[in-house]
Amino acid sequence: MEPLWMNKLLEEFDEVLTLFQKSEKYQRYLALKEKLSKNEKAMKWIEEAKYYQKELVRLEHTSTASVIPTLEKYQERLKRLEELPIYQAYQESQREINQDLQEIKKKIEATLDEILL
Numbered sequence: 593m594e595p596l597w598m599n600k601l602l603e604e605f606d607e608v609l610t611l612f613q614k615s616e617k618y619q620r621y622l623a624l625k626e627k628l629s630k631n632e633k634a635m636k637w638i639e640e641a642k643y644y645q646k647e648l649v650r651l652e653h654t655s656t657a658s659v660i661p662t663l664e665k666y667q668e669r670l671k672r673l674e675e676l677p678i679y680q681a682y683q684e685s686q687r688e689i690n691q692d693l694q695e696i697k698k699k700i701e702a703t704l705d706e707i708l709l
Contacts (some may be wrong), residue, residue, distance in 0.1 A: 608696070617692065621685040628682045634673060641669035 594602075612618055628634055644666035651659045673679045 612692070612696070617685070617688055621682075621689050623679065624682040624685050628678050631676070631678055634676055634679055637669045641666060641673065646668060662663045 595687060644662055648666060649663050650658055651657060674683075
């Protein structure tokens with residue numbers, strides 16, 4: 593059985609996660625992610641970009657063939673995606689969420705460092 597203080601700490605952490613998940617920024621991110629997933633053109637280009645990205649990795653490790661044609665196809669898919677307003681908004685929202693999560697992580701780490709040192 594976990595000590596009472598540990599249970600309390602985990603409850604507090606769950607509250608922080610809930611606040612984050614209820615935030616306007618996170619809700620906007622989820623809405624954009626959903627909207628993007630319903631955009632057939634964007635999803636097609638995302639899947640193609642993933643395919644070419646995997647192919648590039650495979651070629652780099654297993655082949656002497658030139659990666660340039662595959663790289664050009666990959667870059668073309670990314671260019672198309674980056675021209676879509678929904679993709680741009682999703683990427684920006686994802687960056688903001690990641691920055692917030694990194695900031696939370698830094699605060700937790702700094703606090704733990706203070707406590708443990």
